[in-house]
Amino acid sequence: MTVMNQDVQVAIADNFIESCSKLPVDSREKAFRFLLKFKRNPLGQGANLEKLTMCRDKNLYSARIDKASRAILKKSESGSVLLLLWADTHDEAYRWAQNRVCEINPETGAIQLYTVDEQTIANERAPEETQTGLFANVRDRHLLKLGVPKALLPKIHRMQQKIDLIEAEDEVPRDCFEALTFLADGEPLEDVLLLVDELRGEQERVDTSDFEKALINPYSQQKFYVGPSEKELKAALDAPLEKWRVFLHPSQRKIVQRDWNGPVRLLGGAGTGKTVVALHRAKWLAENRCTADQKILVTTFTKNLATDIANNLAAICLDGQMAHVEVVNLDRWVNEFLQRNNYRFTIDYGKQADELWRKAFESRSDSLDSKFDEKFFREEWANIIQPEEVLTLKEYFKVSRTGRGIRMGRKERKLVWPVFEEYRVLQNERGIREPADAMRDACGLLQHMGKKPFNHVIVDEAQDMSSQAFKLLRTMVDEHPNDIFITGDAHQRIYGRPVVLGRCGIEVRGRSKKLKINYRTTDEIKTWAISVLQGVSVDDLDGGEDRFEQYTSLLHGENPCIRRFENVEKEVEGVVELISALKANGLAQESLCVVARTNSVVDSYGTMLNERGVPTYRILGTAIDERKKQGVRLATMHRVKGLEFDAMIIAGANADMIPNAALTTDDPMVKVSILNKERALLHVAATRAKKYVFVTGYGEQSPFLEM
Numbered sequence: 001m002t003v004m005n006q007d008v009q010v011a012i013a014d015n016f017i018e019s020c021s022k023l024p025v026d027s028r029e030k031a032f033r034f035l036l037k038f039k040r041n042p043l044g045q046g047a048n049l050e051k052l053t054m055c056r057d058k059n060l061y062s063a064r065i066d067k068a069s070r071a072i073l074k075k076s077e078s079g080s081v082l083l084l085l086w087a088d089t090h091d092e093a094y095r096w097a098q099n100r101v102c103e104i105n106p107e108t109g110a111i112q113l114y115t116v117d118e119q120t121i122a123n124e125r126a127p128e129e130t131q132t133g134l135f136a137n138v139r140d141r142h143l144l145k146l147g148v149p150k151a152l153l154p155k156i157h158r159m160q161q162k163i164d165l166i167e168a169e170d171e172v173p174r175d176c177f178e179a180l181t182f183l184a185d186g187e188p189l190e191d192v193l194l195l196v197d198e199l200r201g202e203q204e205r206v207d208t209s210d211f212e213k214a215l216i217n218p219y220s221q222q223k224f225y226v227g228p229s230e231k232e233l234k235a236a237l238d239a240p241l242e243k244w245r246v247f248l249h250p251s252q253r254k255i256v257q258r259d260w261n262g263p264v265r266l267l268g269g270a271g272t273g274k275t276v277v278a279l280h281r282a283k284w285l286a287e288n289r290c291t292a293d294q295k296i297l298v299t300t301f302t303k304n305l306a307t308d309i310a311n312n313l314a315a316i317c318l319d320g321q322m323a324h325v326e327v328v329n330l331d332r333w334v335n336e337f338l339q340r341n342n343y344r345f346t347i348d349y350g351k352q353a354d355e356l357w358r359k360a361f362e363s364r365s366d367s368l369d370s371k372f373d374e375k376f377f378r379e380e381w382a383n384i385i386q387p388e389e390v391l392t393l394k395e396y397f398k399v400s401r402t403g404r405g406i407r408m409g410r411k412e413r414k415l416v417w418p419v420f421e422e423y424r425v426l427q428n429e430r431g432i433r434e435p436a437d438a439m440r441d442a443c444g445l446l447q448h449m450g451k452k453p454f455n456h457v458i459v460d461e462a463q464d465m466s467s468q469a470f471k472l473l474r475t476m477v478d479e480h481p482n483d484i485f486i487t488g489d490a491h492q493r494i495y496g497r498p499v500v501l502g503r504c505g506i507e508v509r510g511r512s513k514k515l516k517i518n519y520r521t522t523d524e525i526k527t528w529a530i531s532v533l534q535g536v537s538v539d540d541l542d543g544g545e546d547r548f549e550q551y552t553s554l555l556h557g558e559n560p561c562i563r564r565f566e567n568v569e570k571e572v573e574g575v576v577e578l579i580s581a582l583k584a585n586g587l588a589q590e591s592l593c594v595v596a597r598t599n600s601v602v603d604s605y606g607t608m609l610n611e612r613g614v615p616t617y618r619i620l621g622t623a624i625d626e627r628k629k630q631g632v633r634l635a636t637m638h639r640v641k642g643l644e645f646d647a648m649i650i651a652g653a654n655a656d657m658i659p660n661a662a663l664t665t666d667d668p669m670v671k672v673s674i675l676n677k678e679r680a681l682l683h684v685a686a687t688r689a690k691k692y693v694f695v696t697g698y699g700e701q702s703p704f705l706e707m
């Protein structure tokens with residue numbers, strides 16, 4: 001949205017929002033009022049626009065926020081566009097403006113903001129290409145195609161190592177920094193050129209003076225806030241770090257703001273903004289594709305993430321848009337739907353399973369071989385019968401059991417089948433159903449009713465959902481454009497099993513996308529977290545393989561730190577020291593999280609930390625993390641899924657804990673599945689960290705840490 005005023009458009013740069021938040025406290029409120037006034041009447045007397053001389057960019061202006069503070073603006077030559085770039089105290093604002101350039105890139109058509117430093121000015125006539133350095137093999141014409149401003153070519157050629165690029169982050173335009181990071185990470189030039197080309201959108205010849213047109217460029221919209229409402233402005237100034245609320249990456253925006261001719265699958269590693277895209281997709285559909293009585297379901301695997309999504313959606317949607325959206329985790333939707341329709345069963349999430357399996361197992365035939373022990377039945381149920389939806393002996397004869405340790409012919413299948421039947425009979429007698437069965441029942445009921453409760457369905461955390469869940473989701477919405485939108489990352493699968501969307505009636509071929517930039521975690525943490533997944537082959541939710549290609553982070557920091565101690569007391573003392581050091585480094589204790597593998601281990605670390613004077617706040621299974629509550633966060637590794645913290649301390653990373661020694665099995669298929677999930681759990685825990693990861697333990701070290 002651009003602000004129209006007397007034929008002048010005003011757009012606001014992300015830097016402007018951020019710099020406002022750093023103004024002296026009493027100037028911040030004035031900055032908000034300045035914005036409102038400026039937006040209404042940018043050329044009015046109150047703004048005191050003053051052209052800056054002695055600046056490299058000849059079209060920069062200052063405007064008065066209050067006595068002490070100034071805003072810096074770019075005015076297009078035609079005068080029809082004003083871009084708010086920076087806010088600062090008077091002298092600092094002028095200093096900031098000196099070497100800044102804001103212009104339209106002739107190749108990409110994006111509005112860029114960058115710095116031309118003294119050394120670059122001195123070297124402006126440097127030889128075209130150099131033989132050494134980080135980008136020695138990249139020709140100037142290719143760098144220009146990637147969006148590097150001509151004035152920065154000498155600077156780019158001077159870069160010798162990746163650290164030179166990292167240090168120049170604030171001086172190089174954001175889009176070109178991303179492309180250069182991919183190159184520095186070893187991505188082939190052709191792939192990066194393709195990526196940039198794909199994202200810049202449809203273009204005719206670029207007119208470097210047409211700022212109005214350039215504001216529509218997806219790369220410009222990553223940086224310039226085009227057309228904020230008063231509510232959005234206030235929200236942006238109140239939470240300047242929540243950039244995702246308005247500044248989508250072009251790759252995200254292209255997925256959000258368009259019609260899709262059927263179901264879409266969006267993959268992306270941890271922290272690439274999948275949830276952000278799901279949120280904006282819901283908003284876009286509510287705003288642009290819903291008639292008065294139409295509904296959008298936004299659903300997830302866990303209740304906690306559904307709560308977070310509901311809160312975040314409320315922050316970006318207008319009330320009218322929210323009225324179209326129902327945010328709920330799928331288990332809860334199923335439960336409520338079935339209860340509303342007089343379901344005769346209650347859904348059991350595992351509490352009664354032990355007892356029922358014991359009884360069912362007791363009913364087995366005497367002639368059954370002892371290798372078919374109770375564990376066999378439970379594993380067969382969880383890995384074959386339920387996921388493959390085997391309901392009859394006839395189906396059991398046919399189902400593939402490839403990979404299971406015990407091979408079985410027809411005779412053996414017939415012999416074991418009565419135990420499964422008995423288990424179902426016992427469930428019926430108790431009036432209970434497992435979640436997967438309840439989903440199947442809900443699916444049947446919807447089909448029977450001929451009802452489609454939603455017009456659009458958006459799914460987050462898809463990697464943990466079952467095939468029954470996807471079949472149900474397919475039944476909830478008619479097949480039509482924009483029907484289903486699915487995001488997930490199988491590298492983070494810690495509950496479910498692989499599914500094939502195509503086998504659940506969800507055809508995503510030709511409508512699959514991937515996000516490639518990690519916004520949460522530093523590159524060092526991301527790289528380490530990927531390395532703990534070694535040997536794990538990961539699916540793409542549709543029967544293919546997913547790999548971490550072109551997955552990068554633009555943030556940098558320290559490598560994860562692994563520390564071993566003599567015993568648990570020494571480890572806890574080490575953790576206490578870490579916490580003090582992090583706090584001394586300016587991190588709030590609420591942004592630090594200590595995780596361990598199981599609830600009981602988390603509890604014991606909690607007690608020991610409290611005894612040593614560290615206040616803690618336990619994030620429990622079903623409750624949300626109440627940010628107002630004080631104390632270092634304590635949680636299981638499972639519980640932190642979907643959350644983020646400045647620092648993660650993964651405690652008790654011992655050989656018998658990660659992987660959890662209690663989860664033993666002789667079955668090779670189940671073993672692989674358990675170990676993959678245990679590795680994924682460590683990956684999930686590490687990728688919650690924005691800045692630091694520490695892995696502590698005592699005694700024998702977790703084998704997953706041997707790299």
Ligand SMILES: Nc1ncnc2c1ncn2[C@@H]1O[C@H](COP(=O)(O)OP(=O)(O)OP(=O)(O)O)[C@@H](O)[C@H]1O
Nearest residue numbers: 243244247248249270271272273274275276519520
């Ligand atoms: N366009 C953006 N601009 C700024 N920050 C962003 C953007 N997109 C995402 N982020 C930030 O990146 C972080 C990760 O986003 P999000 O939770 O959506 O990722 P995700 O892929 O769902 O992560 P995970 O799979 O690890 O749970 C969040 O802090 C979010 O605010």
